[in-house]
Amino acid sequence: METSQSISLAQNLYCAEQLQRSEARAGELAGYSLGQLMSLAGRSVFEELERIVSVGASIAICCGEGNNGGDGYIVARLAHQAGYKVSLYALNAKAELKQTSHEPAVQARRACRELGLEERPLTDCTANDYDLIVDAVFGIGLSRPVEGALAEWVRALNKSRVPVLAIDVPTGINADSGCIMGEAIVAQVTVTMIAYKRGLFTGASPGHVGRIVLADLGAGKYFERLEQPAWRRVTENPYSWLGDRVAHSHKGTHGHVLIVGAGPGMPGAAILAMVAALRAGAGKVSVACHPSNVGIIASQQPEAMVHGVEAPEQLNHLLNAATSLVVGPGLGRDEWGYKIYQACMAVNTCKVIDADGLYWLAQDPVHSSQLILTPHPGEAARLLKCNTRDIEANRFEHALSLHNQYHAQIVLKGAGSLISSTRGNWLIDRGSPAMASGGMGDCLAGLIGALVAQGLAPAQALTAGVYWHAVAGEVAGSKAPRGTLASDLMPIIRKLVNGWIPE
Known part of the structure; x- marks a missing residue:
């Protein structure tokens, strides 16, 4: 522009x-x-x-x-x-x-x-x-x-x-x-x-x-x-919100993100959210998943802590330790997924709700400014009980409706992502067609969760996360847009959250 x-x-x-x-x-x-x-x-x-x-x-x-x-x-x-x-x-x-x-x-x-x-x-x-x-x-x-x-x-x-x-x-x-x-x-x-x-x-x-x-x-x-x-x-890099780290900081200073998801047979989404949260600077990252996925998730990133959760009550100590939650990546739409979702929603910790978490939210609504919702148009349509065509016909109106109906911080994803939040209404016209591949939303959810854990207010974390995620997609896909993967964004996210500005 x-x-x-x-x-x-x-x-x-x-x-x-x-x-x-x-x-x-x-x-x-x-x-x-x-x-x-x-x-x-x-x-x-x-x-x-x-x-x-x-x-x-x-x-x-x-x-x-x-x-x-x-x-x-x-x-x-x-x-x-x-x-x-x-x-x-x-x-x-x-x-x-x-x-x-x-x-x-x-x-x-x-x-x-x-x-x-x-x-x-x-x-x-x-x-x-x-x-x-x-x-x-x-x-x-x-x-x-x-x-x-x-x-x-x-x-x-x-x-x-x-x-x-x-x-x-x-x-x-x-x-x-x-x-x-x-x-x-x-x-x-x-x-x-x-x-x-x-x-x-x-x-x-x-x-x-x-x-x-x-x-x-x-x-x-x-x-x-x-x-x-x-x-x-959003036209300015939001790095000043995070700022430089103090010399005496330690892992406890920078928060603890809990990724909740990975139902049977679906470990990939939680892995992407987990790695994004680590690369975005969270001090500690844990994953609560179905026991069948513990091995594969733990093998992907030794720095994360992975816990098998058979029943909701096994989540209690993890939920109490978390600074922020990311609920939904690969969670599933079965009984296990719903019970785990309910347990997460019962605590007052700031939550990023994505993917199957948004599916359950549409069935069992919760209203809170401590919620960060990250729907694409199809998920937004489910949340508002309309169809995707309605959403795309007036994205501004429906982003506002999501914010007003759920009292939450909202991003309506897509080309020209729209944020309706307690900080006001913002449009982020960054990003790339290279980002049209699976797993990008999981990466975004983990990034936002890490920013909340590091002390940003929910609306700030959402705005900074969407902006950096979009810029990372631009950089990753700049030379070869076809075949760009969500995992390609991880090293770029690490640079962006440390103040790097692409030329």
Whole structure:
């Protein structure tokens, strides 16, 4: 992501309604009319265009009817005057313009016509004829699914693989939720105006927006004063929360994590959580598992303590000794798993609940700020008694619902993970497609449990854990994303919790 703006502007995320309500006023406070603001927007997009293709390149500029289209017409004029080969396409080609209209978008369109730039129907644009496509069709104004001939055009454009420069938000992406509305353009670069729209960073959006450039148009700081963001991005390394270790510390100083899971035949998840907790700096790590798994788990990491637990009462001394619990990795959905889950939930120790722990929580709910829940969309759907499609259609709303319903610290995992916690609502737009493999969630649960054990508050541990887990995934998968394993993250996590910042 690129921005030259303040930390707060880089962090703050807004919904479309806020931009529509206050962007003109922010421009006024900055000393600009709406027309001048549109000219600045067009200029910002044109400057990005110049970085992508050289003068003389063939460019198709595709414009809608609103202000987003107005930005596109300004780009078309600037590109034409600079010597680019410009073809202009419009959603409503050759529409009659009122000569008395002073709307900036109409004036920008009229200026293009006066230069002899002929408008053709949008769906006549054949992407392969051009070096670059500029998408100025809908922006934040999209209110209905992209269907019919327009959807066919979007599919053909994406299939062509011609680079696309999107203005504000790629056509077909919901600016508030990040979901696809029918069909959506895949852009290589998105230049977004004044402030970040929250939907650019989560859901399906990360696969469509490409590199994001924030053009605040000189109005961003004024917009911040007018509108409060409900969500913020995590943009700074949270190492200061942990800090350096004191010279006289010992293993007891840094907490005791108890991993509870590994039902019959399922040792792997608990092993990954165990190793992550050790590498993240927990002073001591124990595993409570089904007796059949003791040997295999103990053989994986001699530094951990592994206990076979046949019945819930055998957990008591382990639960009393633990600083934090990680409940669920490989726990199972049988009677043994449920009884072990119940025993864990009966103590007041801070708990990270993942995997089968979330399954049992949905059946037998508990509400506490001492719970840290780490669901993926399918698990979130079970917790909220809906379906996965509902979750992905509005990830922000459902992350808040999980927090409010369970009174817990929540991360809704996925591209653009969402954290709803007592520290506020945060989005982490780090991570990599390399992380699309089994065991990543177990690694995250162990990492968070270790951070709690070392003294971070539950909401802090969740935020730091999700951030470092995502960065570790980026580093592990940077050169060879396919085949990246959760265990590949372990040495990187060790470096991150010691203050390392990747270049």
